[in-house]
Amino acid sequence: MSMYTRGYKAVVAVPPLLWVTVFLLLPYSILFCYSFWSVSPLQVIVHSWSFDNYRELVRNPIYALVLFRSMRIAATVTLLALALGYPLAYFLSFFATKRKDLLYQLVIIPLWVSYLVRGYAWKTILGSDGVLNGFLQYFHLTHHPVGFFLYSPFAVILTLTHIYTPFAFLPIYASLEHIPRNLLEASQDLGASPLRTFWRVVFPLSIPGVLAGATFAFVLTLGDFLAPLLVGGPSGIMISNIVVSLFGAAYNWPLGAAISLCMLLLVVGLLAGVERLEKKLSYS
């Protein structure tokens, strides 16, 4: 490191630091401040400091209700994403010798397709005169359009699982790829069947990847507000939708900031916890 002069170090470090301070730290600080302010009946932000917003969150059951629903949805999506992503990653890592590259790219491509596009696609599929209903009726499996496909928590879960499964897949795949193959051979050499080898060797070593994938899926789902708006309907509202409306029609920025701050703390806490767990479990 000594070949880099102080001038060099200053030139590379200062601009990004400065920018990040101004455009990230400062805004987050302002968010923090807003959460303690309030809004007057005349729709003016009042800069008086209090915990009123937080009290409101605790007192009013609707926030807890929506928050828990959001967390339930996030947990469900995470589990489904893992259930889909893990076997896929396992298949790709251990069995896909010839077309591995291609198959891997095929998993990534949906990630790059616009979120909106994918959400919209589900909307067209799940609607009352959507493709799914048309399909069912065409084959005489149902006679009337099924209503709950769309505008329900079911639709939100389905859409979000679709969107976040590749996110879960990637770190799991990376961790599986990192497992030295001779460990598998050693395990079998010592008399362990393939099933036992998976359970005792492969899976434990893939846990860091699983944790990372689960964290991404959970955090991103929790903060998602588009899918509920597209396919959720009134029963599919999640916590971020409340925030959005507080910054929109239900003009109450301070309250919205308070909820956002809670979300931020929750997410940061979760990430820190997972990171600590990962450090304990890391073996390389």
Place this chain on the structure above:
Amino acid sequence: MTPLLSIRSLTKRFGEREVLRGVSLDIASGEFLTILGESGSGKTTLLRMIAGFEQPDSGEIWMGDERLDGLPAYRRPVNTVFQSYALFPHLSVRENVAYGLRAQGAPRAGIFGRVAQALAMVKMSEFERQSPARLSGGQQQRVALARALVNRPKLLLLDEPLSALDANLRRQMQTELKSLQREVGITFLFVTHDQDEAMALSDRVALLRAGGLEQVATPREIYNHPETAYVAQFIGHTNILRAEVSGGVACAGTIAWRWGGSAYSNGTALFSLRPEAIRVVPPAETGLPSEDTVRFRARVATQTFGGASDFMEIVCPDGQRLRVRVPSGSSLEGEQRFEFDLLDAIPVRPAGSAAAAATTPSAGAPSTDTPSTDAPSADTPSADAPSADVTPADAAAAEVAAADTPPAGEGPAQ
């Protein structure tokens, strides 16, 4: 005596390349057998096939009356010590060693006792609870050994286990391995490219070249009676003399000697002459050489430091270059007389022209000196008909090799 492991005509092809060409070998119970070969010779492939990680294209592997080659690796009574140790990073040393016992459903109560025993055997008892990541290479290797041995396999495979260690540690481990094998009595099948290692450790050595066995014999036998030029050159140092044989005389350039092996009654033959077999004739000596001594003249070219003795390169009048071992620091120059004993010129076949014997040594395990040179060695009975896959160095030699094996005569037997 039935062999422990019987390998019959294994072949394996990777794409275009034929990695193993009809290899057959018997391994006796309790012996330490090394498969020696260069990289690419197929030795690792052979080992992996016995372990169960590769399937042969054709051929069979038998252990007693159980056929192994169809079985998956986890059902074979064979354990492997890997070149890279392959210890499980997420398990402690103790759990690593216990892994095989657990997998095979050994009674829980006894597991830790057996683990402790195995670790004591490799002198790693104090590391029981440690994580493998914190061990040095040599320590990991011992744990890998314990992990394999604790299962009391019928056969232990060792895939170049010492290649990652530095020279001193390596020598130390060789000694330990050898005494461990004696103590435990398990059959060891050891793979290496290091001939010194092979010669030091083994009861028998199987030299593999390009997918075929060149020779299978005890270390002493393989050194003193190499069957082919390749064996002679691979193991230790040697000079290969290309001699014209006619009328009972072998003539290699300006060196000639009496040789009556009938197989080579006419034509070209290859002889291996080790550098240590050539002596310098002191200028003072004036007498004639004895009947069994061959003398010739050559000019000293270079002398190289070789540790306990030096290597001297000499040039014969016809341009032939030979290497001679001389005492360290001898200062010879110019033209000198050299001599060697007749019996030290060992006829060898061209590389690859031997189908090495597939039978076990008649006497079982420990290494013994070979019988004297006037009988065919007991270790390699001539079950080896000249094989079809001959790759002769030159056409004349092929003609020679296709003939019968010579009766025991004045020349050393094959």
Place this chain on the structure above:
Amino acid sequence: MTSADTKGQKVPRWLANYAAGVYAFLYLPILVLVIYSFNGQGIGGFPPRGWTLNWYSILFGDAELWNTVLNSVLVALAGVAISIGLGLPAALALDRTGFPGKAIFRRVVLLPLILPGIITGLSLLMFFVAVGMKLSLFTIVLGHGTALISVATTEIFAGLQKFDRAQEEASLDLGANHWKTFLRVTLPNLRVSIIAAALLIFTLSMDEIAVSFFLIGRENTLPLEIWSRLRRGITPELNAISTLILLFSIALIVVWYRLRTRTERGVQAAPALTPAGL
């Protein structure tokens, strides 16, 4: 070397089928979208009838939509400039210097990618209001640029690891100063990383909604335009534009992937980065 082939292992039937099923799930909606963009009867219904290019012709005549596409492209390009312009020195700083708060800096820079987008969007909104800046495409540019810095940083940092430090030492030894060394030695070596990062940032910016949602002024970006039309009702024209976006994304990702794994075999290089950043 990490991965190797498990030669000779047979795929369990159920696993192969399961994997195929997951792929089907991932691609089903996309396929439906594409197919129905040609459907004569518009969206919905089954099976699709009446193959037509009608929706595409409507799409191409929709000036308003293409306006927003232009906006998005401009924003994306500007976003790329900012992200790389700051991400590159940041990567160098992380790689080569130690400074107080370095660990914190690294985390803070990553936050916008890990946190739900709305938090970053909201914070920036409040910031601009506090500062008195009017919302417009410019504020969106600032938002995207900031949020995506860490994508550039991560990608370029990875490229730095593969880069042989000795080359820079040689350059300095031969008399070039730091700036020249940077221009002639460091930068060319980072070319692949920078381009890969640029592609990724471009795509992310084109699709960005969460942050843009709060920072939008009078002009829309493409996703937001699609969004507002969606609120009004679904039209097959949107299928058509979605299909085009899909094709465009596929083209970009193929290029990105080729670049990313060009210098090394295998896929272990690529998983280090996703659109969300890892």
